[in-house]
Amino acid sequence: MKTENEPVKTAAKPKVxxxxxxxxxxxxxxxxxxxxxxxxxxxxxxxxEFREVMSEKYDKDxxxxxxxxxxxxxxxxxxxxxxxxxxxxxxxxxxxxxIGGVNGMKNSFDLDEIRQSVYGKDYKLFDSxxxxxxxxxxxxxxxxxxxxxxxxxxxxxxxxxxxxxxYTVPDNPVCAECxxxxxxxxxERGISCLGPWTKAGCNSWCVNNGNICYGCRGEVKNPxxxxxxxxxxxxxxxxxxxxKFDMYNKCKEGDINVNRK
Amino acid sequence: xxxxxxxxxxxxxxxxxVEGHGNIVVNVKDGKIEKCEFHVVESPRLFEGMLRGRSVFxxxxxxxxxxxxxxCGHSLASIQAAEDALGVVPxxxxxxxxxxLLDYEFLDSHLLHIYLLAAPDILxxxxxxxxxxxxxAVVRRALxxxxxxxxxxxxxxxxxxxxxxxIVGGFTKLPGPKDLxxxxxxxxxxxxxxxxxxALAKTLKFPDFHRETEYVGLVSDxxxxxxxxxxxxxxxxxxFKKADYLKxxxxxxxxxxxxxxxxxxxxxxFVGALARFNLNANKLHPKAKAVADALGFKPVCxxxxxxxxxxxxxxxxxxxxxxxxxxxxxxxxxxxxxxxTVGVNEKGAVPVRAGRGVGxxxxxxxxxxxxxxxxxxxxxxxxxxxxxxxxxxxxxxxxFAKLLPEIINLPKETITxxxxxxxxxxxPCISCSTHYLDVKFVD
Numbered sequence: 001m002k003t004e005n006e007p008v009k010t011a012a013k014p015k016v017x018x019x020x021x022x023x024x025x026x027x028x029x030x031x032x033x034x035x036x037x038x039x040x041x042x043x044x045x046x047x048x049e050f051r052e053v054m055s056e057k058y059d060k061d062x063x064x065x066x067x068x069x070x071x072x073x074x075x076x077x078x079x080x081x082x083x084x085x086x087x088x089x090x091x092x093x094x095x096x097x098x099i100g101g102v103n104g105m106k107n108s109f110d111l112d113e114i115r116q117s118v119y120g121k122d123y124k125l126f127d128s129x130x131x132x133x134x135x136x137x138x139x140x141x142x143x144x145x146x147x148x149x150x151x152x153x154x155x156x157x158x159x160x161x162x163x164x165x166x167y168t169v170p171d172n173p174v175c176a177e178c179x180x181x182x183x184x185x186x187x188e189r190g191i192s193c194l195g196p197w198t199k200a201g202c203n204s205w206c207v208n209n210g211n212i213c214y215g216c217r218g219e220v221k222n223p224x225x226x227x228x229x230x231x232x233x234x235x236x237x238x239x240x241x242x243x244k245f246d247m248y249n250k251c252k253e254g255d256i257n258v259n260r261k
Numbered sequence: 262x263x264x265x266x267x268x269x270x271x272x273x274x275x276x277x278x279v280e281g282h283g284n285i286v287v288n289v290k291d292g293k294i295e296k297c298e299f300h301v302v303e304s305p306r307l308f309e310g311m312l313r314g315r316s317v318f319x320x321x322x323x324x325x326x327x328x329x330x331x332x333c334g335h336s337l338a339s340i341q342a343a344e345d346a347l348g349v350v351p352x353x354x355x356x357x358x359x360x361x362l363l364d365y366e367f368l369d370s371h372l373l374h375i376y377l378l379a380a381p382d383i384l385x386x387x388x389x390x391x392x393x394x395x396x397x398a399v400v401r402r403a404l405x406x407x408x409x410x411x412x413x414x415x416x417x418x419x420x421x422x423x424x425x426x427x428i429v430g431g432f433t434k435l436p437g438p439k440d441l442x443x444x445x446x447x448x449x450x451x452x453x454x455x456x457x458x459x460a461l462a463k464t465l466k467f468p469d470f471h472r473e474t475e476y477v478g479l480v481s482d483x484x485x486x487x488x489x490x491x492x493x494x495x496x497x498x499x500x501f502k503k504a505d506y507l508k509x510x511x512x513x514x515x516x517x518x519x520x521x522x523x524x525x526x527x528x529x530x531f532v533g534a535l536a537r538f539n540l541n542a543n544k545l546h547p548k549a550k551a552v553a554d555a556l557g558f559k560p561v562c563x564x565x566x567x568x569x570x571x572x573x574x575x576x577x578x579x580x581x582x583x584x585x586x587x588x589x590x591x592x593x594x595x596x597x598x599x600x601x602t603v604g605v606n607e608k609g610a611v612p613v614r615a616g617r618g619v620g621x622x623x624x625x626x627x628x629x630x631x632x633x634x635x636x637x638x639x640x641x642x643x644x645x646x647x648x649x650x651x652x653x654x655x656x657x658x659x660x661f662a663k664l665l666p667e668i669i670n671l672p673k674e675t676i677t678x679x680x681x682x683x684x685x686x687x688x689p690c691i692s693c694s695t696h697y698l699d700v701k702f703v704d
Contacts, residue, residue: 022306026329026422032373033421035408036401039393047390054388072306102326105311114310126305147326148422191604209419209426210433212604214322240607247315247323 014063014162017049019083021069021076022103022131026148027094028068034151041158062087064161070096070103070251071137073127084138089161092134093154095147099218100251102147103131107250136254142167147216147248150202170201173220173227174213178204186212187234194244196227215248267292267669271677283689285680287665297661299654299684312644316605317343317635318429324631324646325423328690330373332423333366333414334624335631337489338646342631343429345503346618347639349611354599355431356489357586362417362427363488363622364583369410369421370625371534371572371579374688375458376403379569382682383465399461402454409451413444413583430601430611441591448584455580459552462573467566468679472663474563474656475527476536477509479623486537486544486578488623496539496561497526503621506630510647522655523647529655532627533687534571535562546585549578565660566686572625606639613639626650626690650689657687 018028028050031038048058065087071077084090095101106114107130115123134140144157160167174195178185181204186193194215195207206213231238269289288296308327312320324339325332337359344351351359376399377389386392392400411421417436419425426434436444479487480494493501493509501509510523524530538545542553542560553559553574558567603610615637621630627649634643660683668676 024326024329024332026326026332029329029373029422032377032404032407033411034404035411036404038404039401042390042393050388054390056387056390102311102323103306105315105323106307108314109310114307115305117310117313118305118307128305128307148329148420186604189602190608191602192607193604205419206425210600210602211419211425211428240605243315244605247319 013044013046015048015058015060016045016064016066017047017058017062017087018051018066018068019049019079020051021067021080021097021134022072023069023094023096023101025068027096027144027146030148030151030154034155041155045158045162060086064089064091064158066091066093067097067134068093070100071129071132071134072103072106073129075127077129077137080134080137089141089164090134090139091142091144091157091161092140093144094149095145095216095218095248097134098140098143098145099249100131100133100254101216101248104248104250105246106131107253108246130254131251132254133251136251143169145169145199145217146202147214150205153201169199171221172200173223174198174200174202174204174207174217176200177202178207178213181208183207187230192234192236192240192244194241196230197223197245215245219245219249219252269669269673269676271673271680273677273681283684285677285684287676287680289665289669292669294662294665297658297665297680299657299661301650301654309644309646312633312641315641317346317633317639317641318603318606318611320631320633320641320644321428322423327646327648329422330370331366331624331626331629331690333362333418333421333427334622334629335646336424336427337363338620338622338624338629338631340427340429341489341620341622342618342633343620344618345620346616346633346635347429347611348614348616349430351431352599354596357590358417358432358435359427360489361583361586362414362424363624364579364586365410365414365417365421367488367575367579367625368583369407369414370688371576372403372406372410372458374625375462375569375572375576376400376406378688379685380465382678382685383467402457406451406454406458409447409454413447416440416444416447428601428603430603431599433601433603435595435597435600436590438591438594441587445584445587445591448580448587451580455577458573458576459555462570463556465569467564467570468682469564470566470660470664470667470683471563472565472660474659475525475530476539476561477525477530477532477652478536478540478628479621480540484544486541486546486582488537493621493628494540495525495530496536499525503619503630504617506619506621506632506647510630510652512647521651523652524655529659530652531565531656532649532652533568534575534625535565535568536627537623538562538571538574545574546578546581548581549574552577565656565683568686568688572688613637624649626688627652648690650687653687653689657684657689 092098157167177200193212195213198215199217199220271287273285284300321336321339325336414421418427426432476496479491481487481491512521539560617634619632630647632645
């Protein structure tokens with residue numbers, strides 16, 4: 001049996017790099033929030049690039065790259081392709097990278113119209129493409145969901161990536177964890193919540209704190225058994241639920257094209 | 262003069278150890294400065310456009326995602342704007358808890374900047390990574406303090422990056438007596454590290470550079486160091502109500518570049534820790550005042566590099582201010598009936614009206630404005646967010662213009678590093694910059 005503390009068996013420590021695309025960089029910050037344990041992780045890997053906290057640059061191939069953010073312009077598309085070509089393993093890190101996240105709301109508008117609404121007549125000075133999560137542009141090997149990411153999951157995925165073993169994202173709805181946490185169902189409190197349709201793995205973080213689930217981890221393949229009943233039972237307007245989903249999951253529409261390829 | 266035929270080309274692509282993406286471009290030909298600019302090259306995320314058609318009750322959740330470091334600050338500015346538009350008046354308890362959250366935000370962001378982003382320049386290394394070997398105790402202390410602040414934030418609002426329980430109308434979960442004790446205990450455990458931080462601050466040396474400018478931030482008539490409530494004021498004597506924030510920002514496009522700049526009484530102004538210190542030093546917590554005195558730091562200070570020192574002083578202020586709030590809450594107890602369940606207000610828990618609302622809140626990097634216009638159903642028709650870094654870019658460029666001739670005889674590497682240090686001193690948060698225009702390079 002493999003133990004959790006098994007050391008990484010390499011003479012040279014694996015070269016790991018962080019890269020950020022369109023995002024708030026909050027998932028990077030979650031790394032700094034790990035505390036002194038971070039030094040143990042840094043003892044096992046060799047961080048060669050991490051622009052937000054390092055000035056060092058690296059010009060060889062990477063063992064693992066951790067990608068934060070969505071692809072929202074042509075320059076970003078070229079950049080992620082170059083990074084992919086130099087990386088053995090690519091981890092999509094956080095909602096913006098895995099599902100497009102809040103950046104995807106842009107895709108609900110006509111692109112020129114929304115650019116003009118923010119920048120006025122000079123909007124064309126700023127390149128902008130419809131938002132895409134990383135897997136719609138290059139191959140992704142591991143995903144770490146969430147807005148922000150849940151730090152224990154980062155450590156689990158890193159362990160798997162460094163050992164080359166697969167990591168499976170639990171395909172249960174948030175409700176499964178929410179029930180274990182003994183939260184009163186938001187629907188019982190008269191409020192709609194995306195828990196029944198959203199991938200678990202966050203330990204129902206938002207509902208534990210009295211808020212609703214906003215769907216930041218992406219849609220589950222098998223929604224809670226009663227998910228469809230929820231809509232009729234609580235007499236919800238389907239457009240209300242759809243609108244809520246679009247906050248994080250609008251880019252899912254782009255997956256149809258990816259699957260066809 | 263030896264500078265007469267000096268030629269210099271500097272192009273720093275993606276300044277490191279800042280949040281978001283920015284470039285420095287310098288051209289000197291035959292001793293004449295042709296260009297010395299700071300360019301924002303963050304790819305646009307169009308938040309203000311995306312907010313249109315969303316419920317004003319969702320604005321906090323969405324705008325928190327503008328910036329991971331200032332997510333609590335964005336949340337508080339957003340909530341203030343939404344409540345102003347809706348006509349919701351927060352309770353005294355809610356205001357107290359929001360002030361506590363803002364104290365935590367300042368502690369978190371300032372500690373990150375002081376230790377991980379600014380200190381490597383002062384200690385002469387490219388990042389905190391070499392410091393793990395050379396200054397292990399310092400790095401451990403930084404991570405320990407960061408974790409401690411993160412932990413108190415977890416207890417108060419669920420998590421620091423994208424707070425969960427702080428919403429329009431109040432808090433969805435209120436800290437119980439044990440939660441208050443836990444926060445007090447964690448803060449107490451930071452006391453020694455805080456002392457070490459001050460000892461470190463006393464040893465730091467900063468470049469000697471001065472340029473008079475206008476300092477802008479919240480001002481108030483009460484005795485509290487204003488971070489959440491008050492009016493918008495400046496060291497040139499300007500004062501506006503928050504609703505008139507546009508009079509204090511005056512965004513304009515300059516032919517020098519197509520970035521949007523701001524100004525007030527002069528060519529440019531400064532927002533951030535140094536501005537707040539220069540405006541309100543007399544209102545700092547006595548413990549913070551004592552630290553300022555010990556460091557020989559007095560208003561009005563015109564050296565932008567010392568923004569980092571002002572941050573150290575604010576760390577002390579926020580630490581003791583937070584502790585005072587916690588002890589006060591522990592003594593008075595909380596009214597748990599004030600916990601709110603809102604969602605997108607589909608049950609009409611909060612009365613909705615059409616309106617316009619402004620939230621102007623001091624966040625670690627300076628004064629942040631959010632403004633929303635809503636329809637009768639509470640849906641956002643128009644949104645405007647003016648970010649501290651957005652307001653500082655103009656001031657950074659005026660600093661560049663004065664600084665470069667003063668250091669032009671130094672080696673290119675030294676000049677580059679000094680300009681980068683100046684940018685980092687402002688602690689810019691470029692991902693936050695919601696509406697910059699692109700800049701064309703002159704090759």
